[in-house]
Amino acid sequence: MTKDILLGLKSTYEDFHGVQIEEEALISAIELSKRYMLNKQLPDKALDIIDEACAKKSTMSEKLNNDEEYKKSEAKISKIQVQIEQAIEKQDYFGAAELKEKEETIKLEMQKIRSSKNIPKHLRMIINKEDIGGVLADKVGIPSNIVNEGEIEKLRRLDQDLKKSIIGQDEAVEAVVKTLTRSRMSVMHKNKPIGSFLLLGPSGVGKTFLAKLIAKDYF
Numbered sequence: 001m002t003k004d005i006l007l008g009l010k011s012t013y014e015d016f017h018g019v020q021i022e023e024e025a026l027i028s029a030i031e032l033s034k035r036y037m038l039n040k041q042l043p044d045k046a047l048d049i050i051d052e053a054c055a056k057k058s059t060m061s062e063k064l065n066n067d068e069e070y071k072k073s074e075a076k077i078s079k080i081q082v083q084i085e086q087a088i089e090k091q092d093y094f095g096a097a098e099l100k101e102k103e104e105t106i107k108l109e110m111q112k113i114r115s116s117k118n119i120p121k122h123l124r125m126i127i128n129k130e131d132i133g134g135v136l137a138d139k140v141g142i143p144s145n146i147v148n149e150g151e152i153e154k155l156r157r158l159d160q161d162l163k164k165s166i167i168g169q170d171e172a173v174e175a176v177v178k179t180l181t182r183s184r185m186s187v188m189h190k191n192k193p194i195g196s197f198l199l200l201g202p203s204g205v206g207k208t209f210l211a212k213l214i215a216k217d218y219f
Contacts, residue, residue: 002043006029010023013050013054017054018125020124020126022129027129029053030046033049049132049135049136053134053135057125058125067113069113073106076106077110155180158177158214161217162176162214166206166213176210180218
């Protein structure tokens with residue numbers, strides 16, 4: 001469902017920013033936002049990442065910043081938006097409606113300017129899954145190489161990192177990593193928990209530390 005929405009909006013974002021978006025980038029935006037952006041809902045959070053990734057790579061902003069007519073239109077829009085708020089506060093709804101019509105007319109003119117500055121599709125910058133990962137890494141403060149890791153690479157690294165950090169508990173680490181692997185490779189039922197772990201032992205053996213490391217490095 002979310003993927004269909006993103007595919008439907010793909011050309012709109014491409015034309016607005018003057019870029020090309022790979023389908024793989026859309027899938028990455030869905031998966032990564034679902035994993036790391038827990039305070040927002042899909043499809044909004046995926047669209048936020050896509051929009052930001054496009055803006056970072058787009059040459060459109062530079063072109064528009066040098067266009068005096070476009071800059072004047074932006075200033076008019078800002079002024080009208082303030083006037084609309086003031087009209088609504090005064091309960092002048094007819095006046096607010098007229099201002100809204102003016103705003104839409106100016107926006108249409110601005111869109112014409114954007115369209116005139118668009119470059120042919122085959123010359124546009126391409127937005128890929130690495131661009132999506134880079135934007136999300138900046139948002140959540142996680143290195144982009146970790147965000148962009150595939151599942152197999154992530155699980156291999158997790159096994160190695162846990163054994164380096166938690167000394168003498170290789171058997172427990174391997175049991176946890178194997179369970180995560182089965183879950184991620186769709187061997188286990190998707191509607192069931194990833195795993196239930198009972199960690200026993202005296203204080204200081206690494207029970208809490210193990211849970212914290214898995215949360216930090218994997219989830």
